[in-house]
Amino acid sequence: xxxxxxxxxxxxxxxxxxxxxxxxxxxxxYVPRYRLPAKEIARxxxxxxxxxxxxxxxxxxxxxxxxxxxxEAARNALKRAGIDPRELRAVWVGSESHPYAxxxxxxxxxxxxxxxxxxxxxxxxxxxxxxxxxxVAGIGLVGxxxxxxxxxxxxxxxxxxxxDALEYTASSGGAAYxxxxxxEALATIEATYSYVTDTPDFWRREHAVYPEHGQxxxxxxxxxxxxxxxxxxxxxxxxxxxADFTYAVFHQPNTKFPQRVAKxxxxxxxxxxxxxxxPVIGNTYSGSSLIGLSAILDEAKPGDLILMTSxxxxxxxxxxxxxxxxxxxxxxxxxxxxxxxxxRRTEIDYATYVRFRGEITVK
Amino acid sequence: MADTRxxxxxxxxxxxxxxxxxxxxxxxLGVKAIRAAIKDSGGLQPQxxxxxxxxxxxxxxxxxxxxxxxxxxxxxxxxxTTAEAxxxxxxxxxxxAYTAIRSGIVxxxxxxxxxxATDVLDSDIDSLSVRTLDxxxxxxxxxTPIGQAALLMQRYIYExxxxxxALAAFPMLAHANAVHNPHAMYRKPLTLETYLKAGILTEPxxxxxxxxxxxxxxxxxxxxxxxxxxxxxxxxxRVAGSSLVTDRLALHDRSDPLFFDAAAVSMQRACQxxxxxxxxxxxxxxxxxxxxxxxxxxxxAGLSPRxxxxxxxxxxxxxxxxxxxxxxMGGYKARGNPLGAAGVYQAVxxxxxxxxxAGDAQLPQAHIGIIQALAGTGSTAxxxxxxxxxxxx
Numbered sequence: 001x002x003x004x005x006x007x008x009x010x011x012x013x014x015x016x017x018x019x020x021x022x023x024x025x026x027x028x029x030y031v032p033r034y035r036l037p038a039k040e041i042a043r044x045x046x047x048x049x050x051x052x053x054x055x056x057x058x059x060x061x062x063x064x065x066x067x068x069x070x071x072e073a074a075r076n077a078l079k080r081a082g083i084d085p086r087e088l089r090a091v092w093v094g095s096e097s098h099p100y101a102x103x104x105x106x107x108x109x110x111x112x113x114x115x116x117x118x119x120x121x122x123x124x125x126x127x128x129x130x131x132x133x134x135x136v137a138g139i140g141l142v143g144x145x146x147x148x149x150x151x152x153x154x155x156x157x158x159x160x161x162x163x164d165a166l167e168y169t170a171s172s173g174g175a176a177y178x179x180x181x182x183x184e185a186l187a188t189i190e191a192t193y194s195y196v197t198d199t200p201d202f203w204r205r206e207h208a209v210y211p212e213h214g215q216x217x218x219x220x221x222x223x224x225x226x227x228x229x230x231x232x233x234x235x236x237x238x239x240x241x242x243a244d245f246t247y248a249v250f251h252q253p254n255t256k257f258p259q260r261v262a263k264x265x266x267x268x269x270x271x272x273x274x275x276x277x278x279p280v281i282g283n284t285y286s287g288s289s290l291i292g293l294s295a296i297l298d299e300a301k302p303g304d305l306i307l308m309t310s311x312x313x314x315x316x317x318x319x320x321x322x323x324x325x326x327x328x329x330x331x332x333x334x335x336x337x338x339x340x341x342x343x344r345r346t347e348i349d350y351a352t353y354v355r356f357r358g359e360i361t362v363k
Numbered sequence: 364m365a366d367t368r369x370x371x372x373x374x375x376x377x378x379x380x381x382x383x384x385x386x387x388x389x390x391x392l393g394v395k396a397i398r399a400a401i402k403d404s405g406g407l408q409p410q411x412x413x414x415x416x417x418x419x420x421x422x423x424x425x426x427x428x429x430x431x432x433x434x435x436x437x438x439x440x441x442x443x444t445t446a447e448a449x450x451x452x453x454x455x456x457x458x459x460a461y462t463a464i465r466s467g468i469v470x471x472x473x474x475x476x477x478x479x480a481t482d483v484l485d486s487d488i489d490s491l492s493v494r495t496l497d498x499x500x501x502x503x504x505x506x507t508p509i510g511q512a513a514l515l516m517q518r519y520i521y522e523x524x525x526x527x528x529a530l531a532a533f534p535m536l537a538h539a540n541a542v543h544n545p546h547a548m549y550r551k552p553l554t555l556e557t558y559l560k561a562g563i564l565t566e567p568x569x570x571x572x573x574x575x576x577x578x579x580x581x582x583x584x585x586x587x588x589x590x591x592x593x594x595x596x597x598x599x600x601r602v603a604g605s606s607l608v609t610d611r612l613a614l615h616d617r618s619d620p621l622f623f624d625a626a627a628v629s630m631q632r633a634c635q636x637x638x639x640x641x642x643x644x645x646x647x648x649x650x651x652x653x654x655x656x657x658x659x660x661x662x663x664a665g666l667s668p669r670x671x672x673x674x675x676x677x678x679x680x681x682x683x684x685x686x687x688x689x690x691x692m693g694g695y696k697a698r699g700n701p702l703g704a705a706g707v708y709q710a711v712x713x714x715x716x717x718x719x720x721a722g723d724a725q726l727p728q729a730h731i732g733i734i735q736a737l738a739g740t741g742s743t744a745x746x747x748x749x750x751x752x753x754x755x756x
Binding site: 217 | 383385386481484485560562563
């Protein structure tokens with residue numbers, strides 16, 4: 001039988017920890033200003049006002065897409081990092097709503113923010129965890145010493161089929177992170193761990209306009225199984241308990257799922273409050289856990305410990321243990337905060353929404 | 364002339380949990396329940412397998428369940444076939460197995476009700492279940508079985524001046540009983556407040572008026588008395604009455620749509636065969652597919668006057684005086700509704716009561732139980748009277 005010591009060693013081996021410690025040296029959020037209340041969607045489809053999954057969701061304007069939104073978030077991250085964009089060694093964008101099926105978002109973002117041509121650039125896709133997957137890759141690049149800084153973005157203008165349950169939550173927004181050496185970090189990344197399986201809970205085929213999903217199958221065997229597996233393994237391997245964390249943030253497809261998963265893992269409502277943005281901006285898909293993290297970093301203090309766990313359908317979860325460091329104090333105020341973006345609010349009706357989202361056939 | 368045909372006994376039972384069983388396939392479920400029933404019977408080897416199933420050919424992309432389950436349950440070469448009677452398929456499979464043993468043609472028969480409802484989306488289940496209606500005259504008009512039950516409920520409420528709140532008592536009773544059933548889908552009590560707050564699904568039914576569709580498999584093993592192995596370790600149950608009756612398929616062809624005629628006739632025939640009246644039974648496992656089904660089942664059984672069934676659940680004293688315990692393990696509503704398996708779950712649950720093995724759900728007195736499976740709004744009704752056998756084997 002395996003001894004306790006051997007078990008602990010084996011589980012610690014599951015963690016990803018680079019040779020060279022790394023961290024977040026800059027971060028930036030972006031939320032488009034338009035808000036569509038869930039009640040307005042319910043009005044159109046003849047549903048009641050009871051039990052709606054969010055209060056309202058953020059909607060990208062006519063002139064916005066994942067590329068423009070990524071550029072703004074990346075510029076905010078650069079402001080906080082205080083580095084020359086030409087020092088970036090990678091620009092990676094995780095999304096499930098890249099404007100082009102073939103042609104990278106990453107190259108457009110890279111040029112727009114002034115990165116050099118001597119970089120890695122490309123797009124990531126793993127449903128809602130494409131952004132955190134890009135961060136893990138950034139940790140590898142920086143942690144191996146192959147590059148000093150890597151920019152990883154999670155951003156979406158998510159698609160919800162009109163009339164489908166997902167229409168209430170599928171929203172626009174996200175956040176950008178610059179990964180760099182731990183000694184420059186406003187928050188160090190202590191470890192990451194990913195848990196993935198072949199679980200077909202949500203998908204969109206090539207040429208399909210809207211994703212499909214397995215209804216209740218998206219809950220227990222998908223979201224809950226992966227998020228709790230990733231978070232539990234991470235906590236066991238690092239020897240950390242829920243009470244050790246100042247904050248926790250989970251992928252938030254609606255209001256209830258992250259609340260329930262937090263409770264199951266032993267976190268209090270207080271620990272998840274700051275990062276739980278879905279009720280007021282909806283589910284930003286690839287941006288969901290990452291924009292929750294940016295809201296936490298906006299108010300965190302040195303020494304705070306954060307657990308972030310993303311979820312992407314298909315399915316997998318990435319868990320991160322993040323420790324806030326001293327430089328956070330002087331960098332928080334260098335760009336607009338997540339809450340400042342949320343506060344810029346212009347309410348729209350359903351008709352405006354379908355126009356913005358290109359749902360009206362005009363030619 | 365004396366009836367020399369063999370009496371039919373239930374020598375073994377088996378069931379899986381009922382619910383969203385994401386990690387179990389149709390065949391996994393079937394095999395689990397079959398093996399459990401064979402083991403419970405002391406290892407009797409079935410010669411024939413009767414499968415109750417409603418949707419597998421479409422929802423599970425699998426027909427020919429007789430061959431599939433015989434092979435996977437290790438019953439090589441056994442007779443195996445599927446009985447289909449919509450939601451009453453499990454009851455129909457039990458009826459076929461009963462006739463096989465009673466005729467003397469088969470010595471040991473196994474009834475397996477199995478359904479895998481969660482491999483397709485809810486909307487797909489809706490369109491598949493429509494096929495159990497009259498395709499040309501009902502389905503083509505856009506009716507669904509649940510929608511049809513809702514229309515009937517509206518009419519029932521209108522004709523009998525029903526207080527809407529009183530209907531809460533049916534699902535509340537089911538949930539209260541399921542708390543004690545370890546295999547049930549919902550083991551939490553339902554409060555009146557929660558019931559009244561629930562969203563309307565199809566007027567007048569709210570979320571709690573409609574039994575939740577679920578995966579599950581249940582099995583019972585039938586044989587003659589003399590073939591039961593010695594030292595079985597649990598009491599036997601005798602199938603004392605059995606009747607399957609059909610009504611006109613389309614609701615609009617019935618002269619009195621608010622009375623489940625097939626249910627009433629099937630109840631009378633099964634009870635007559637068993638030599639009892641329905642009221643002489645100790646409990647009644649009815650097919651509470653919706654609250655309407657619960658009410659009309661009580662009225663069809665004669666356990667409540669016409670138009671008064673809805674009052675029973677509200678008035679507990681009156682219920683105890685006039686009617687029988689129902690849904691003792693949660694019924695369709697709280698145990699879950701595994702469609703073609705539901706009728707076999709009723710048999711398993713009744714056996715648990717009659718064997719004194721129902722745990723915290725055990726009724727103080729359980730010698731005779733009636734189970735009744737219904738298809739759609741009563742187009743097929745299958746009733747069985749099960750009796751405790753005093754001698755233990």
